[in-house]
Amino acid sequence: MRSLSLRRFPKIMLGIATVLLGGSAIAAGGPGAPGLGDPYYPNDGNGGYDVDHYDLRLTYRPSSDQLSGTTTIKATAVQDLTAFNLDFALSVSAINVNGAAARFTRSGAEYTVTPAAELPASKPFTVEVTYSDVPSRVSGSTWVKTSNGALAVNEPHIARYWFPSSDHPRDKATFDVSIAVPDDGTTVVSNGAFLGSAVETGGLKRWNWRNVNPTATYLTFVTIGKFTVNHATAGGRPYITAYASNVTGATLTNARNSLNRTPDIIDYESSVFGPYPFAAIGGVVVPNLSFALEVQTRPVYGTAFFGSRANTSVVAHENAHQWWGDNVSGDTWRNIWLHEGFATYAEWLWSEHNGTGTAQQIANSTYNSRPASSSFWQVVVANPGAGNEFNAAIYDRGGLAVHALRVAVGDTAFFNILKTWQSERKYSTGTIEQFIATSERVSGKSLQAVFNTWLFTRGRPASPPGAAFDAEAFAAEPEPPAFAEIQETHRLLAEQHHAH
Structure with a gap:
């Protein structure tokens, strides 16, 4: 039996609540909740169980966009x-639970499954879902x-359009992804x-991938098509990069020059965030994506980032994000x-590390860059609202909030806070309030005023963190060399994150 982990705590509490609220209901059993109650997406995820592993064994036909096969949970x-x-959200033909046919009903992107026999608390069970559909035609x-x-990369919702799941970051699991495609040079990554x-x-060829670290469903991806795939190792881990065949010319050169820095960047970020939490690294570049996404172990980038x-x-x-969002996800x-x-x-x-502009600059x-009258300053970073999670303020004012913490506690405590958060909540989730508590515990300082100013x-605010605001001095201050690239990156991330 697995030891209790932080990632299972919310669902275990649901079971405890059932026991406390009605003993008679326990003997007869009951249905799991249809969602985990996320305030933005209340039906995401499912109550009553915790997923350990997904095994996807599928076949995909590019000409028709037909996806079929079985996912075992x-x-x-x-x-x-x-x-x-x-x-x-796809059409299902059969669901078996522990090897026996189960009854099921569907409402939109939610299936309710009734197994032939009650599933006892604390016991493992297996679900096999057989399905076939054209994902791009689904509402x-x-x-x-x-x-x-095809390309299955998005946030916060992508899993439901190619495999059944408990689709919320609280319920992380490991994955095997095995997909057969035509044996004509088509590749699966x-x-x-x-x-x-x-x-x-x-005339098919099956491609097999394994992700051994707990992963949120939206961070599991697949891209299928014609690719050049490069296999290497870095830091003892598989280091895999892939470039779509229709990424060419200067864009391809720029993309390669960028992704070739991945091992260096991982090494540097490990020095400030703590040990890299996963078993592989790399990246994928495609022309069919208007943003980039931090899918676990292998971010996927749209070509717009490398056009110039x-x-x-x-x-x-x-x-x-492999640390911030993937290893420790927002609860x-x-x-x-x-x-x-x-x-x-x-x-x-x-x-700052490369000498192209300090964090303070x-x-x-x-x-x-934004006047006080800008609507940018009206977004509450700690609670932006459903559909507004990728507003520019979440990036830029969000970064200012992190710098405000660094200024308030000093570098030694700041980097200790970052590493402590990653270590204590590895493969789990957390809230802003819990992060504030960790920051105060590690630094020994009261920080509520800092976070109130920048997040809530x-x-x-009257001035940027770490500097008294002087309009004339700021107007005359040259932008650091990296600033234009950072701003362009954020424009693409924030404005086009939900373009599809």
């Missing part, structure tokens, strides 16, 4: 379960059909380690600052 019940839910789908394949490919009957020059800021940003989507604020600040630290320029209050 290994989970543990955290209460006696007579029924449970799956987040899924609301974020699956992208490309000219020679996903998370983690590449386990090899093998030719099958019917190499861009290591975006590589620093997305790889910082609900309200806590998105714990992802984007720190990934933004990683760009500032990377610039970038903070000054960021603050000075509308309006432009």
Whole structure:
């Protein structure tokens, strides 16, 4: 039996609450909740169980965008379960639970599954879901059909458009992704380690990937098409990069020059955030994406970041997310600052490390780039609202909030806070309030006023953190060399994150 982990705590509490609120209900069992109650997306995730592992064994036909096969889910019940839910938007033909056919009903992207026998609390169970559909034709789908394949990369919702799941960052699991595609040069790239490919009957070739570290569902990706894939090692880990065949010319050169810095960036970020938490690194570049996403172990970048020059800021940003968002995720989507604020600040630290502008200089320029009248200053970073999680303020004011913490506690305590947060909550989740408590505990300082100013209050603060504001002096202050690249990166990330 697995030891109790932080990531299972919320669901275990749901089971305890059931026991406390009605003993008679326990004997008879009951259904799991259809969602985890996230204030922005209340039906995301599912109550009553905790997923341990997903095993996807699928076939994909690029010409028709037909995706079919079986996903096997290994989970543990955290209460006696007579029924449970799956987040899924594709058409299902059969669901088996512990080898027996189960009844199921569907409402939109929610399946309710009734197993043949009640599932006892604390016991593992297995669910096999067989399905076939055209993901790009499903209402609301974020699956992208490309000219020679497909792309499943998005946030906060992508999993439900290609595999059934408990679709919330609280319920992390490990993954095996095995997809057969035509044996005509079509390639499949996903998370983690590449386990090899093998030719099958019917003119197909199966590609196998394994991700051994707990991963949120939205951070599991697949891209299918014609790619050049490079396999190497860095720091003893698989280091895999992939470039779509229609990424060419200067864009390809710029992209390669940027992603080739990934091992250096991982090494640097490990020095400030703590040990790299996963078993592989790398990156993928595609033309069919208008943003970049920090999918676990192998960020995926749209070509817009590399159209005019190499861009290591975006590589620093997305790889910082391997700690901030991937290793430790926001417990609900309200806590998105714990992802984007720190990934933004990683760009500032990377610039400082390379001598292209200190974090203080970038903070000054960021603050000075928007007048007090800008709507930018009216976003409450600690609670931006559903659909507004990727507003520019979450990045830039979010980065200013991180710098304000650094100024308030000093470098020694600041970097100790970052490493402590990552270590204590590894493969789990946290809230802004818990981060504040950790910061105060580690630093020994009261920090509520700092966080109130930068995270919880509308309006432009009187000055940037660490500097008294003098309008004339700021107007005359030259922008640090890295600032233009950072701002362009944030424009693409914030304005186009939900373009699809």
